[in-house]
Amino acid sequence: xxxxxxxxxxxxxxxxxxxxxxxxxxxxxxxxxxxxxxxxxxxxxxxxxxxxxxxxxxxxxxxxxxxxxxxxxxxxxxxxxxxxxxxxxxxxxxxxxxxxxxxxxxxxxxxxxxxxxxxxxxxxxxxxxxxxxxxxxxxxxxxxxxxxxxxxxxxxxxxxxxxxxxxxxxxxxxxxxxxxxxxxxxxxxxxxxxxxxxxxxxxxxxxxxxxxxxxxxxxxxxxxxxxxxxxxxxxxxxxxxxxxxxxxxxxx
Amino acid sequence: xxxxxxxxxxxxxxxxxxxxxxxxxxxxxxxxxxxxxxxxxxxxxxxxxxxxxxxxxxxxxxxxxxxxxxxxxxxxxxxxxxxxxxxxxxxxxxxxxxxxxxxxxxxxxxxxxxxxxxxxxxxxxxxxxxxxxxxxxxxxxxxxxxxxxxxxxxxxxxxxxxxxxxxxxxxxxxxxxxxxxxxxxxxxxxxxxxxxxxxxxxxxxxxxxxxxxxxxxxxxxxxxxxxxxxxxxxxxxxxxxxxxxxxxxxxxxxxxxxxxxxxxxxxxxxxxxxxxxxxxxxxxxxxxxxxxxxxxxxxxxxxxxxxxxxxxxxxxxxxxxxxxxxxxxxxxxxxxxxxxxxxxxxxxxxxxxxxxxxxxxxxxxxxxxxxxxxxxxxxxxxxxxxxxxxxxxxxxxxxxxxxxxxxxxxxxxxxxxxxxxxxxxxxxxxxxxxxxxxxxxxxxxxxxxxxxxxxxxxxxxxxxxxxxxxxxxxxxxxxxxxxxxxxxxxxxxxxxxxxxxxxxxxxxxxxxxxxxxxxxxxxxxxxxxx
Numbered sequence: 001x002x003x004x005x006x007x008x009x010x011x012x013x014x015x016x017x018x019x020x021x022x023x024x025x026x027x028x029x030x031x032x033x034x035x036x037x038x039x040x041x042x043x044x045x046x047x048x049x050x051x052x053x054x055x056x057x058x059x060x061x062x063x064x065x066x067x068x069x070x071x072x073x074x075x076x077x078x079x080x081x082x083x084x085x086x087x088x089x090x091x092x093x094x095x096x097x098x099x100x101x102x103x104x105x106x107x108x109x110x111x112x113x114x115x116x117x118x119x120x121x122x123x124x125x126x127x128x129x130x131x132x133x134x135x136x137x138x139x140x141x142x143x144x145x146x147x148x149x150x151x152x153x154x155x156x157x158x159x160x161x162x163x164x165x166x167x168x169x170x171x172x173x174x175x176x177x178x179x180x181x182x183x184x185x186x187x188x189x190x191x192x193x194x195x196x197x198x199x200x201x202x203x204x205x206x207x208x209x210x211x212x213x214x215x216x217x218x219x220x221x222x223x224x225x226x227x228x229x230x231x232x233x234x235x236x237x238x239x240x241x242x243x244x245x246x247x248x249x250x251x252x
Numbered sequence: 253x254x255x256x257x258x259x260x261x262x263x264x265x266x267x268x269x270x271x272x273x274x275x276x277x278x279x280x281x282x283x284x285x286x287x288x289x290x291x292x293x294x295x296x297x298x299x300x301x302x303x304x305x306x307x308x309x310x311x312x313x314x315x316x317x318x319x320x321x322x323x324x325x326x327x328x329x330x331x332x333x334x335x336x337x338x339x340x341x342x343x344x345x346x347x348x349x350x351x352x353x354x355x356x357x358x359x360x361x362x363x364x365x366x367x368x369x370x371x372x373x374x375x376x377x378x379x380x381x382x383x384x385x386x387x388x389x390x391x392x393x394x395x396x397x398x399x400x401x402x403x404x405x406x407x408x409x410x411x412x413x414x415x416x417x418x419x420x421x422x423x424x425x426x427x428x429x430x431x432x433x434x435x436x437x438x439x440x441x442x443x444x445x446x447x448x449x450x451x452x453x454x455x456x457x458x459x460x461x462x463x464x465x466x467x468x469x470x471x472x473x474x475x476x477x478x479x480x481x482x483x484x485x486x487x488x489x490x491x492x493x494x495x496x497x498x499x500x501x502x503x504x505x506x507x508x509x510x511x512x513x514x515x516x517x518x519x520x521x522x523x524x525x526x527x528x529x530x531x532x533x534x535x536x537x538x539x540x541x542x543x544x545x546x547x548x549x550x551x552x553x554x555x556x557x558x559x560x561x562x563x564x565x566x567x568x569x570x571x572x573x574x575x576x577x578x579x580x581x582x583x584x585x586x587x588x589x590x591x592x593x594x595x596x597x598x599x600x601x602x603x604x605x606x607x608x609x610x611x612x613x614x615x616x617x618x619x620x621x622x623x624x625x626x627x628x629x630x631x632x633x634x635x636x637x638x639x640x641x642x643x644x645x646x647x648x649x650x651x652x653x654x655x656x657x658x659x660x661x662x663x664x665x666x667x668x669x670x671x672x673x674x675x676x677x678x679x680x681x682x683x684x685x686x687x688x689x690x691x692x693x694x695x696x697x698x699x700x701x702x703x704x705x706x707x708x709x710x711x712x713x714x715x716x717x718x719x720x721x722x723x724x725x726x727x728x729x730x731x732x733x734x735x736x737x738x739x740x741x742x743x744x745x746x747x748x749x750x751x752x753x754x755x756x757x758x759x760x761x762x763x764x765x766x767x768x769x770x771x772x773x774x775x776x777x778x779x780x781x782x
Contacts, residue, residue, distance in 0.1 A: 024665070026625060026626075027681075028681065031681055075679065076374050077665070077678065078665070079666050080673075160685075167685065168682075168684035168685025169686055192730075193730035193731065193748065194728050194730065194746075195732055195743070195748075196748070
């Protein structure tokens with residue numbers, strides 16, 4: 001009897017379920033997946049097919065059991081009806097069309113080459129290492145996020161895509177340090193613990209220091225080594241570049 | 253030949269009868285033999301302090317591995333070893349008991365009970381924190397909520413008692429506490445809406461001697477602090493091992509959150525005895541006194557941190573003290589004879605209470621309650637402290653705590669009770685990464701005033717050991733194992749062990765040489781001087 005009632009209630013009020021799912025998503029999921037599921041630390045969910053959750057059963061399992069080694073925690077606190085609502089909402093993200101990139105990916109690739117983005121970024125094995133790899137960036141970040149990364153890089157710092165330095169940490173964090181012997185290094189943090197820090201400088205050289213031997217360590221939180229492209233790219237070129245990046249979903 | 257066999261048998265008998273009998277008296281006199289470690293926290297006072305002083309400020313940088321044991325069972329390792337008479341007793345995740353030769357780390361026996369594949373573990377990872385030993389048996393709990401007694405020499409099962417129904421969400425992660433003639437065990441499961449309790453079992457037969465519910469039934473004292481029938485699924489787990497005062501004949505045990513955790517609509521009132529410390533007479537299980545740290549808890553402020561016992565002058569009067577760095581962010585000092593509140597101060601940033609009144613009751617901020625769209629509160633959901641052990645040094649009279657400086661967002665959600673499913677009414681997320689940090693803090697034990705701190709990159713989930721050698725040992729989430737000067741907090745030695753430290757350090761002596769033990773990842777490391 002209880003099952004029948006809840007079934008008919010759900011069938012009669014899908015919009016209520018959607019709204020409830022949205023609230024739950026905003027609460028538990030949005031920090032990593034973005035407010036609109038467009039991706040952040042976690043992957044972009046506003047796509048028709050999710051690699052790890054192609055159907056509702058696998059989506060429920062991913063929410064309940066997490067994805068070990070990929071940063072997705074298991075979330076055991078949802079009731080069955082909350083889980084239903086969350087699945088309904090996540091599925092609705094894949095049907096929304098407003099988030100699609102408006103530019104031309106082919107022309108965007110040319111913009112990417114013209115701006116020499118590859119001097120710092122790698123796509124499909126080609127390019128530099130100072131900034132994040134972009135081979136799979138379309139699966140992780142939606143168009144709005146990519147736009148911000150280009151126009152104002154420091155406002156959209158990468159977090160949580162890589163296993164190192166770890167969940168929640170700023171990736172490619174610019175650091176500046178001076179050792180007791182006067183050696184000065186500027187670069188990005190590769191990893192860190194309480195006693196040591198590993199840094200890669202702009203020339204790609206790796207350094208590892210014991211903090212006890214470092215007299216000054218500045219972590220430049222909220223800053224990026226990537227130049228601002230606000231004044232260097234706009235209009236159709238920017239749309240095209242975003243469309244190109246959004247199309248990058250790695251090896252199929 | 254024949255003579256040889258007879259002699260060998262005689263020697264075995266002698267060893268079996270005398271050398272390996274870990275009597276209650278021997279456990280109670282832990283100080284008389286610091287080469288052993290016979291309870292979860294090292295002594296009944298739960299101080300996690302070693303009287304061994306061979307490893308000291310000068311020679312600690314020379315520590316080298318004596319041996320390393322790698323767990324045969326995957327999962328998070330939170331075990332605290334017992335060491336006595338040449339054997340180390342550990343548990344492996346989720347419910348395996350293993351005995352190791354303390355000379356080599358070679359396993360002597362291992363026992364894994366049958367755990368049903370549909371075992372229900374909601375509210376924590378599937379872990380086990382260790383064993384208890386009494387006379388010739390060792391004891392441990394399982395994730396399907398059994399308490400098992402094994403022969404300490406062979407691992408043969410002596411008895412296996414079902415503590416309660418795992419189908420309803422009851423499970424065990426805590427190490428038992430062995431006192432005179434009783435094995436006391438606490439349970440987990442408040443996130444499934446269990447009704448919590450503390451149990452005592454006959455060490456020889458496994459027969460239950462008493463059960464004390466942490467949530468009173470209708471009509472019982474304290475039941476007026478629960479609305480309607482909410483007590484039936486009121487939570488109040490007892491998932492971390494308590495301490496014991498043999499002279500006062502009282503067991504001190506922390507209790508966990510009321511259920512549902514973050515949706516309090518069904519449970520108006522203080523919700524006794526959740527998020528409390530209870531002082532229990534081990535002969536009959538009666539609650540002699542209680543102190544509720546967080547009345548009507550809505551943040552999951554389990555009081556299942558270690559209650560440490562020591563004697564000291566507090567505000568000009570000699571006192572028998574029990575103290576606790578609570579998950580809610582305050583460090584408390586209580587009189588352990590009466591439960592009288594003596595003092596409390598925050599030891600981490602907290603934003604859920606506007607201080608405490610003269611009796612230690614918090615002025616809880618209702619605007620810090622969980623909301624559907626989230627409420628930002630310090631500390632985060634794991635609290636300022638949690639299950640990992642603090643340490644108290646009678647030499648420095650400092651209380652050492654691995655503290656978490658981190659905010660969390662608390663959400664209120666639906667709460668529908670159904671046997672063996674989540675009954676939390678919400679949840680939380682943590683503001684980790686570069687926004688958070690941790691610290692080892694040394695508090696003046698009678699006041700909670702900060703004496704020194706040593707900062708950690710991230711909030712820790714590992715306990716501390718202090719030693720008569722003037723050291724404090726601890727670990728980090730990034731895998732550092734380190735030693736600090738117990739007087740100043742100055743770092744003296746550290747080593748990267750390659751995976752998160754999520755356990756408590758302890759110490760013992762091997763052939764008269766002090767060893768320090770810690771687990772990181774799935775490995776157990778024993779360090780000594782070369």
